[in-house]
Amino acid sequence: MTAVTVSRPLAPPPLPERCSGLRTAQLFQDAPLLLDCGQAVSDVRVAYHTYGTPSDHAVLVLHALTGTSAVHEWWPDFLGEDRPLDPGRDYIVCANVLGGCAGTTGPADLPRLNGEDVPLTLRDMARVGRALLEHLGVRRVSVIGASMGGMLAYAWLLECPDLVDRAVVIGAPTRHSPWAIGLNTAARSAIRAAPGGEGLKVARQIAMLSYRSPESFDRTQAGWGRCRPGAPDITTYLEHQGEKLAARFCERTYLALTGAMDRFQPTDAELRSIGVPVLAVGISSDVLYPPAEVRTGVGLLPRGRYLELESVHGHDAFLMDPQALPNWVTDFLRG
Numbered sequence: 618m619t620a621v622t623v624s625r626p627l628a629p630p631p632l633p634e635r636c637s638g639l640r641t642a643q644l645f646q647d648a649p650l651l652l653d654c655g656q657a658v659s660d661v662r663v664a665y666h667t668y669g670t671p672s673d674h675a676v677l678v679l680h681a682l683t684g685t686s687a688v689h690e691w692w693p694d695f696l697g698e699d700r701p702l703d704p705g706r707d708y709i710v711c712a713n714v715l716g717g718c719a720g721t722t723g724p725a726d727l728p729r730l731n732g733e734d735v736p737l738t739l740r741d742m743a744r745v746g747r748a749l750l751e752h753l754g755v756r757r758v759s760v761i762g763a764s765m766g767g768m769l770a771y772a773w774l775l776e777c778p779d780l781v782d783r784a785v786v787i788g789a790p791t792r793h794s795p796w797a798i799g800l801n802t803a804a805r806s807a808i809r810a811a812p813g814g815e816g817l818k819v820a821r822q823i824a825m826l827s828y829r830s831p832e833s834f835d836r837t838q839a840g841w842g843r844c845r846p847g848a849p850d851i852t853t854y855l856e857h858q859g860e861k862l863a864a865r866f867c868e869r870t871y872l873a874l875t876g877a878m879d880r881f882q883p884t885d886a887e888l889r890s891i892g893v894p895v896l897a898v899g900i901s902s903d904v905l906y907p908p909a910e911v912r913t914g915v916g917l918l919p920r921g922r923y924l925e926l927e928s929v930h931g932h933d934a935f936l937m938d939p940q941a942l943p944n945w946v947t948d949f950l951r952g
Contacts, residue, residue: 661715663715664721665711668688668696669703670708673754674757675759676702676950684765685719686711686720688702695943699947710758712745736880740775760784763935783894783895786897786898788898788932791917805876808868818856820868825858830931833929834851844857891920894922900935903931
């Protein structure tokens with residue numbers, strides 16, 4: 618008899634100590650949220666995790682485009698004792714953004730406008746986050762975000778300047794460039810051309826090419842046939858990434874969030890009005906948000922500081938090759 622191996626899904630990592638687990642708050646029940654598009658929305662559901670002991674000061678973590686509020690699952694290098702996000706020292710809050718698909722009110726739950734999903738902005742997301750902090754009794758925050766989360770950190774600095782005492786922005790510009798908008802446009806076009814999941818797979822493949830660098834792929838995906846006979850490793854890698862995202866993500870969320878990123882276009886005058894300390898970290902091989910773009914943006918801020926992470930792994934280096942980054946963030950957050 619031939620033995621048959623049955624593959625089972627991997628169990629999620631255990632919850633760390635001092636983690637609340639996934640919780641949900643129902644906000645804007647007494648007064649509606651007014652979106653930037655002019656649409657009023659009530660009963661907004663927000664899914665969130667907290668770590669540490671509740672306090673009126675928190676470290677607010679802002680997740681990337683396809684991230685969730687479960688920081689322990691996607692940023693283990695940053696969460697834990699003597700790390701930048703230390704639950705023994707800080708009260709840490711992370712919420713899935715408005716328009717997300719990990720428990721927070723998403724496009725299917727929002728009213729439609731002119732027959733289309735309502736357009737969201739990063740400032741809308743910041744206003745929802747502010748309401749969550751009020752619900753939790755938090756009055757001041759230090760903010761840390763990478764990629765879309767870094768752009769959202771700038772939205773927090775502009776929308777909620779009275780709440781933020783400092784911010785860390787990793788691998789993110791102050792506004793989306795034509796290059797970044799073009800990549801998102803191509804991804805959204807793929808989703809609209811092939812709804813039902815196939816387009817989302819292609820969108821993810823487009824994104825993954827921008828998240829790494831040529832040298833990174835030369836080092837990690839240069840072979841042939843390791844995963845499928847006769848196929849280049851880069852092909853099977855991209856196909857695998859597309860399949861994984863399509864299994865857990867919502868294409869309407871992808872459209873909503875990338876659109877919100879593209880619409881974030883603060884003026885130089887607005888950026889110069891940010892008065893708190895901001896640390897911006899560029900990544901040397903980032904082709905999505907080149908380091909010069911990150912450096913130029915934070916240079917407009919009166920108290921902006923720039924550091925650069927040297928890595929061949931492109932935009933995703935903040936996840937896969939952080940090196941000294943946790944130490945930089947720890948030192949900055951501790952003032």
